[in-house]
Amino acid sequence: EAGVTQFPSHSVIEKGQTVTLRCDPISGHDNLYWYRRVMGKEIKFLLHFVKESKQDESGMPNNRFLAERTGGTYSTLKVQPAELEDSGVYFCASSHGTDNINYGYTFGSGTRLTVV
Amino acid sequence: DQQVKQNSPSLSVQEGRISILNCDYTNSMFDYFLWYKKYPAEGPTFLISISSIKDKNEDGRFTVFLNKSAKHLSLHIVPSQPGDSAVYFCAASPYTGTASKLTFGTGTRLQVTL
Numbered sequence: 072e073a074g075v076t077q078f079p080s081h082s083v084i085e086k087g088q089t090v091t092l093r094c095d096p097i098s099g100h101d102n103l104y105w106y107r108r109v110m111g112k113e114i115k116f117l118l119h120f121v122k123e124s125k126q127d128e129s130g131m132p133n134n135r136f137l138a139e140r141t142g143g144t145y146s147t148l149k150v151q152p153a154e155l156e157d158s159g160v161y162f163c164a165s166s167h168g169t170d171n172i173n174y175g176y177t178f179g180s181g182t183r184l185t186v187v
Numbered sequence: 188d189q190q191v192k193q194n195s196p197s198l199s200v201q202e203g204r205i206s207i208l209n210c211d212y213t214n215s216m217f218d219y220f221l222w223y224k225k226y227p228a229e230g231p232t233f234l235i236s237i238s239s240i241k242d243k244n245e246d247g248r249f250t251v252f253l254n255k256s257a258k259h260l261s262l263h264i265v266p267s268q269p270g271d272s273a274v275y276f277c278a279a280s281p282y283t284g285t286a287s288k289l290t291f292g293t294g295t296r297l298q299v300t301l
Contacts, residue, residue: 075230104288113189114231114276114291127288162230175221175233176289 073097075179077163083185089151092182096145096165102126103146104166104176105138109159117161120146132157153186160184190214191279193292200299206264208295210277213258217279221289222251222262225274234275235262267299 076095084090096103105117117136118128122143131138135154140146150157160183164176192211200206208222218239223231237244237251237260244251250263264271274296278289 106291111293113191113293114278116288116290119288130288164230175223175236178223178230178232180228180230 075163075165075177077161077179077182079182080180081183081185083187084153086155086186087152089149090153090184092148092150092161092163092184094146094148094163094165094179096163097177100165100167100177101143102166102176103140104164105146105148106162106164106178107159108162108181109156114162117148150184153184155186158184158186188213189292190217191277191290191292193275193277193295195295196293197296197298200267200297202269202299202301203266206262206267206271206297206299208262208264208275208277208297210260210262210292211258212260212279214279214281214290215258216281217290219280219282220251220253220260221278221280222249223276223278223291224271225276225294231276264297267297269299269301272297272299 078093103120106114108114116130119126120140123140137149160181162181164178166176221236222234224234225231235246235249237253253260274294276294277292280287
């Protein structure tokens with residue numbers, strides 16, 4: 072099966088500009104997550120969709136970040152306007168939601184965002 | 188306040204020897220623990236997990252040990268291979284299963300030398 076796909080893989084934008092990151096989860100996965108890793112630090116949770124609904128958005132840093140998941144398929148994460156501290160690698164992950172503890176999420180390769 | 192801590196940023200081990208990666212957590216509500224492996228320019232890949240009702244889980248060369256009273260878990264890789272060189276992240280969740288958010292540590296970079 073195809074994995075979790077993220078686009079673009081890299082993005083360099085100027086402070087104040089807008090950037091939109093896209094994630095295509097594994098087909099049939101109801102759960103979709105966004106995480107972010109700032110250089111050298113932990114991978115931090117941003118938010119969790121179940122189908123098209125936001126289940127948990129407690130990790131979203133501020134209202135400059137907007138996530139959507141139209142139709143419960145792909146998701147976008149928009150940063151507007153971008154600030155220097157938004158730089159990092161943004162990971163998307165998806166899961167079926169099974170209770171089987173032998174499975175974890177499947178992560179995408181991430182989008183490296185650099186705000187200059 | 189970091190709830191999952193990996194205090195060793197890096198570890199170097201000779202091929203064939205045992206690698207031991209450690210992780211401590213502070214939140215007693217965590218019930219499910221996972222290890223992820225990450226290569227450069229790739230996303231984290233799920234490696235192994237353990238529920239708090241167990242103290243050990245084994246999968247091939249990888250074993251995770253959980254000491255709930257000490258709020259400590261460790262990942263053992265035996266024998267270590269050069270392909271194991273990567274960053275390893277410990278993660279925790281208050282729920283068993285894959286429908287909840289994870290709290291990650293900062294990672295430990297493992298280098299397996301020849």
